[in-house]
Amino acid sequence: MLLGFCTAAFSFTLQIHAHEFRLRANHIFWKNQEAGTEKEIDFGRGVAAKILGKYPIFKDEEKVNYVSQIGTGISAQLGRPELRYYFGILDTEDINGYAAPGGYIFVTTGALKLMRNEAQLAGVLAHELAHINQKHIVKQLNLQSTDRSMTSGIAQILGGATLSAKIALERLNDLAFKMLMEEGLSKKDEADADQKALEMLISTGYDPQSYLDYLSSLKPHLEQGQAKVLSKTHPTIDTRIKILSEFISKHELDSIQGKKNEKRFKQFMVSL
Amino acid sequence: MRDQPKISSKVLTKLSRGTKVLSKETKGLWEKVEVGENQGWLMRGQISDIPVGIKKSILSQKIRLQSSSGKRVRLRTFTAVVGVKGLVDKKGQKISPYKTDYLALEWLEKQPTDEENSVQFVTFSE
Numbered sequence: 576m577l578l579g580f581c582t583a584a585f586s587f588t589l590q591i592h593a594h595e596f597r598l599r600a601n602h603i604f605w606k607n608q609e610a611g612t613e614k615e616i617d618f619g620r621g622v623a624a625k626i627l628g629k630y631p632i633f634k635d636e637e638k639v640n641y642v643s644q645i646g647t648g649i650s651a652q653l654g655r656p657e658l659r660y661y662f663g664i665l666d667t668e669d670i671n672g673y674a675a676p677g678g679y680i681f682v683t684t685g686a687l688k689l690m691r692n693e694a695q696l697a698g699v700l701a702h703e704l705a706h707i708n709q710k711h712i713v714k715q716l717n718l719q720s721t722d723r724s725m726t727s728g729i730a731q732i733l734g735g736a737t738l739s740a741k742i743a744l745e746r747l748n749d750l751a752f753k754m755l756m757e758e759g760l761s762k763k764d765e766a767d768a769d770q771k772a773l774e775m776l777i778s779t780g781y782d783p784q785s786y787l788d789y790l791s792s793l794k795p796h797l798e799q800g801q802a803k804v805l806s807k808t809h810p811t812i813d814t815r816i817k818i819l820s821e822f823i824s825k826h827e828l829d830s831i832q833g834k835k836n837e838k839r840f841k842q843f844m845v846s847l
Numbered sequence: 848m849r850d851q852p853k854i855s856s857k858v859l860t861k862l863s864r865g866t867k868v869l870s871k872e873t874k875g876l877w878e879k880v881e882v883g884e885n886q887g888w889l890m891r892g893q894i895s896d897i898p899v900g901i902k903k904s905i906l907s908q909k910i911r912l913q914s915s916s917g918k919r920v921r922l923r924t925f926t927a928v929v930g931v932k933g934l935v936d937k938k939g940q941k942i943s944p945y946k947t948d949y950l951a952l953e954w955l956e957k958q959p960t961d962e963e964n965s966v967q968f969v970t971f972s973e
Contacts, residue, residue: 620952628946632954643960648969651962652864653892663955679955697969745943752945774876774892777854779969826875831854834972 612657612677615713619677621748622712626665626673626681626755633664633684641843645693646680646700653701653775654678655708662700670793670802673755674703676712685801688847689792693836697779698772698786705771711764712751759808766810766818773819773828782833783823790815848887852877859887864966868894 633639639662646662654660658678665673670685680703682696690696706712754760760768769786776783790812797806809815823829849856852874862868862882868889872879877888 621947624947624949624952625945627948627951627955632948632951634954636958639955639958643958644965644968647960647962647965648967651966656895659960661955661958679952749943749945771892774890778890778892780972781969828854836971836973838973839971 615710616658616677618713618744618747618751619675619679621744622675622751622755623661623677623679623681625748625752626675626679627663629756630665630667630669630681630683633666635664638687638843638847639664642682642687642696642700645697646704649697649701649775649779650678650704653708653778654704658707660704660707668801669804670796671805672699672703674706674712675755676707676710676751678707680704680707684847687844689796690789690840690844691792691837692782692785693840694776694781694783694785694833695789696840697781698776698783698789701772701775702768702786704775705768706760706764708771709764709767711760711768712754715754715760715764716747716750755808756804757807762810762814765815769815769819770822773822776833777828777831780833782835783828783831785835787816787819790819848880848882848885848889850887852879852888856888860885862889870894 642664643662646660650658650660660678660680663679663681664687665681665683667683668685669683670689671683672686673681680700682699682703686699687696690699759765772786773783776786793802793805794812796802797812848859848862850859851857860882866882868880868882870878870880871886873891874888876890876892878891878894879886880889880894
């Protein structure tokens with residue numbers, strides 16, 4: 576069965592046929608959840624390496640450590656407990672945040688320069704964290720098996736230990752990377768990540784309004800092209816703010832104020 | 848854990864990470880939970896159905912796999928080779944148009960993190 580799958584994988588990956596790939600992946604059963612998580616991490620690692628192939632990593636340890644502490648402080652409480660999360664900075668004027676499956680989260684120096692306080696940083700990291708928590712990429716690639724267990728399709732693909740199985744994985748990595756850089760996730764997933772980000776901000780005592788302020792501050796940059804990838808891959812800012820505002824009034828969250836930690840943020844980011 | 852499903856409601860008690868709770872009822876963003884003899888409300892994001900204890904460092908495990916030449920190689924070595932050489936098919940054609948940087952990724956993975964310390968760090972308020 577396994578051998579049969581690998582042979583098939585090789586013949587169609589040469590043609591890079593995503594649809595066929597998904598069909599194949601959907602017929603595979605893999606019930607071991609822990610193994611599924613391991614494979615999700617391996618898969619995400621490949622995607623993260625591609626993100627770092629596009630944008631150089633920013634190695635100012637003090638700033639990386641600050642971003643990582645904010646991210647880890649949130650993920651330790653509200654992330655998936657079976658994952659270890661990594662928070663990195665990408666050295667680019669492009670304004671965006673990225674999440675690769677399995678726990679890899681990035682924010683750009685362009686985005687950090689635009690931010691005014693720690694609550695905004697926490698909000699952007701929380702948005703990315705939500706994509707990983709909800710397994711948006713994995714779900715959009717339609718890689719679950721019919722039993723809906725975690726990342727089963729990926730698990731089976733990586734389970735194949737031959738070179739052809741590795742090529743199949745490489746193709747999947749490319750699809751996920753293209754999704755992040757060009758096609759975007761679904762509008763529903765983006766709205767979901769925005770709402771979850773607000774929930775996380777509230778749970779950790781951060782000011783939720785700061786996140787909406789950050790989204791508004793993106794607007795002029797969308798026109799200038801500094802947030803080209805972001806505008807290509809996300810719903811419009813007006814749509815996002817509208818959905819969040821409805822969410823806020825529905826759950827009576829409008830009176831909530833939280834910490835912004837503007838001074839601490841500026842202290843770390845002043846030299847950026 | 849709060850008395851009512853509202854952020855302005857009174858905090859009844861603080862639960863430590865990993866505490867087992869029994870979910871009784873859902874209301875919007877809130878879950879009514881039972882802890883021992885106490886009941887109260889938590890925001891849904893604060894609860895997970897995966898036990899905290901199963902977390903482990905998966906990346907440190909060496910995964911054995913077979914390369915096309917029949918030699919057994921470590922996965923991370925394999926991905927590193929792929930990163931440097933570019934993955935090629937039988938005809939020697941590159942199959943991924945995108946560059947990778949595994950050295951940068953490994954640098955990131957080596958950065959120290961401390962969950963407890965970080966949780967403390969985000970509780971700070973100016």
